Amino acid sequence: MATRKNPAKPNVSAEELLEYYREMLLIRRFEEKAGQLYGMGLIGGFCHLYIGQEAVVVGLEAAASEGDKRVTSYRDHGHMLACGMDAKGVMAELTGREGGYSRGKGGSMHMFSKEKHFYGGHGIVGAQVPIGAGLAFADKYLGNDRVTFAYFGDGAANQGQVYETYNMAQLWELPVIFVIENNQYAMGTSVARSTKSPALWKRGEAYGIAGQEVDGMDVLAVKEAGEKAVAHCRAGKGPYILEVKTYRYRGHSMSDPAKYRTREEVQKMREERDAIEHVRELLLSGGHATEDDLKAIDKDIKAVVNESAEFAKESPEPALDELYTDIYAKELPAGQEA
Amino acid sequence: MATEVLMPALSPTMEEGTLAKWLVKEGDTVSSGDILAEIETDKATMEFEAVDEGIIGKILIAEGTEGVKVNTPIAVLVEEGESADDVASSAPAADAAPAAEAAPSAPAAPKGPVEVIVPEEQDIPEGTEFKSMTVREALNSAIAEELRRDEGVYIMGEEVAEYQGAYKITQGLLDEFGAKRVIDTPITEHGFAGVAVGSAMAGLKPIVEFMTFNFAMQAIDHIINSAAKTLYMSGGQMGCPIVFRGPNGAAARVGAQHSQDYAAWYSQIPGLKVVMPYSAADYKGLFKTAVRDPNPVIFLENEILYGKSFDVPVLDDYTVPFGKAKIWREGTDVTIVSFGIGMTYALEAADKLAAEGISAEVIDLRTLRPLDKDTVIKSVMKTNRCVTVEEGFPVCSIGNHISSILMQEAFDYLDAPVINCTGKDVPMPYAANLEKLALVTTDEVIDAVKQVTYR
Secondary structure (H helix, E strand, C coil): CCCCCCCCCCCCCHHHHHHHHHHHHHHHHHHHHHHHHHHCCCCCCCCCCCCCCHHHHHHHHHHCCCCCEEEECCCCHHHHHHCCCCHHHHHHHHCCCCCCCCCCCCCCCCCCECCCCEEEECCCCCCHHHHHHHHHHHHHHHCCCCCEEEEEECCHHHCHHHHHHHHHHHHCCCCEEEEEEECCEECCEEHHHHCCCCCHHHHHHHHCCEEEEEECCCHHHHHHHHHHHHHHHHCCCCCEEEEEECCCCCCCCCCCCCCCCCHHHHHHHHHHHCHHHHHHHHHHHCCCCCHHHHHHHHHHHHHHHHHHHHHHHHCCCCCHHHHHCCCCCCCCCCCCCC | CCEEEECCCCCCCCCEEEEEEECCCCCCEECCCCEEEEEECCCCEEEEECCCCEEEEEECCCCCEEEEECCCEEEEEECCCCCHHHCCCCCCHHHCCCCCCCCCCCCCCCCCCCCCECCCCCCCCCCCCEEEEEHHHHHHHHHHHHHHHCCCEEEEECCCCCCCCCCCCCCCHHHHHCCCCEEECCCCHHHHHHHHHHHHHCCCEEEEECCCCCHHHHHHHHHHHHHHCHHHHCCCCCCCCEEEEEECCCCCCCCHHHCCCCHHHHHCCCCCEEECCCCHHHHHHHHHHHHHCCCEEEEEECHHHHCCEEEEECCCCCCCCCCCCEEEEECCCEEEEECCCHHHHHHHHHHHHHHCCCCEEEEECCEEECCCHHHHHHHHHHHCCEEEECCCCCCCCHHHHHHHHHHHHCHHHCCCCCEEECCCCCCCCCCHHHHHHHCCCHHHHHHHHHHHCCC
16 A cells, blocks of 8 residues: 555645545445445345545546546446435435336446446446447547546456457557556455556556556545546547555455455554545644534535435335336437437 | 369358459469469459469460359469370369259159249339349448448448458448548457447447457457346446447358357347348348447358348348348248248258248248247248258257247147257367258258158
């Protein structure tokens, strides 16, 4: 884990800091609630929580502009909330209800929002990487100056299709940012146990792709790196790799007993490197907010999350005839025509 | 000793070619490795090199000659002081008329030959002009027309652009549409299938060429998990309008890894549409429909059919709808259901059966998903018997599926069990005799028809 690069003098406004605080806290509280609903049997199947990694998406979303695209793996709740998707719709998808983003037919791992340019939610490790390059391919084809954030984990970084994609993305100079969320464990296998070359971003060098490592527990460092990557892509210089060093506090999924690491390791990260705590300190020490201000934010967020949980419980299950809808489109879904 | 130079086979499926140009003339001395001629195959123009040393004694086939069969003597190579006439037999053997086919033995059936009834074309306006085209030409023109019609359509694959297509399907497209829309990829099926799917989700309409569908196994995760399921998993928000196309099934003598029919594989997947045409007109009309369809379409072609000619209607915008089978000939005794190259056996069998007094109705499914079961059931209600024909493996085949439909929906009309004629349950062997045995044959179809008609 890289040491914190940003000292307590961030080049960022108080409003922005507060916004990052709010967004990261929303993700954390949302995920805690999701974990709770899972325990109650209201959410089924696989459920991969994002707790600990919040600064990654919040920092990168701060570097994105309207119309930029994002695509990720199955650990996707944080990405959806960070790009502005409604907490109610996400939670109701987790409970498999009609009010969910996919009307209950996708679940935790498969959600989409054309409006927010969120292209999933993919359950196959690594599949989102060429898809992300394909989104960027379309943007370049259409000449619309947009970039795509293609997120994947340290585990997916060992998939062959990632390197097939690197090759094409650089060959065709696609405006795609490959974001490796290195949370150090691919399910139960640590990076050290799965690769001899632990600097994952450097693998892009073989293809001529620029990249860097980023402290993923520092939202400002992530944002800064994201801005650099976005500028690179928008300047037509092709793809960029960000290896964001982060950490997940919870298990791989809800059914993971996490025997592959010690409690102490997790505890140490939480106490010493927590991304939300970091911003909280910056806000208080910089005089941008008082304890009371932050308490008020906590309260607001708790309300949003509780409301989403209520909605997700009360929204009806999909009608039975939904079983046979959306298998084939009669015409292209609204807004898809380029 | 004078030797004959024979017309070479330059591709797995080449049976004949055009002797495009001689690069030597009579009297020239050649040595091993010298280029003798340019030969145009169905796929490309190739240079043909001398193997032996000698003097070109005589050129037997003039340049520009089309349809020169493989192994036809095209020149005579002589040694110093020899004459071309020294060759024992310079008569082009392949030109000899084939021995007249033995007259069919008296039909066993009591009635005489049946009349062949070819139904009227349903969807083509009366008075439409037809032009003979190969499947290759029809497909090429369909792709070009769709690229012209919609700027969002592009084609991507290995060797589709500068090489002009490994099978010449994309010939000329790079020149007309440029490198932005006719895109050569690295050899990376898994990767470029995923890139194409992503671009479709973002509003483009990719045509992905797999050099053959055998290689699409590397990409099958994106075809099924990423392309076919997204609409459903997104609750109808995100579609994936994309066509995956390329040759499928056995070509000739390319062995087990290059000779598999994926019709049944893809037809199993909800969310995919699966097309497997037989005639050039259907290749054209169905391909254009495929590009316009808002769903992922698997378009299964056949290398052996590429060079086959059919009448194609001359229309500005000829499309054929999905889910409508075509009845190639009407009959009363048995229904033969097939698709793709299987139709070759089905139609040949029907011809031979007609001579024996058995009237077969031949149905070309054309699309496997959606599948026009109504046309099949209606036919079986008339004939009470059914034989299916395909080149794919027998287990969980399309024929198995048709049998199941007929059992469930037309049980009372069946006078015999449905027989599925398929490829054999073995990896494709290389040896010519074994390969022939592994594929479905016309004789097997005839035998099956006789079984179900109790002849």
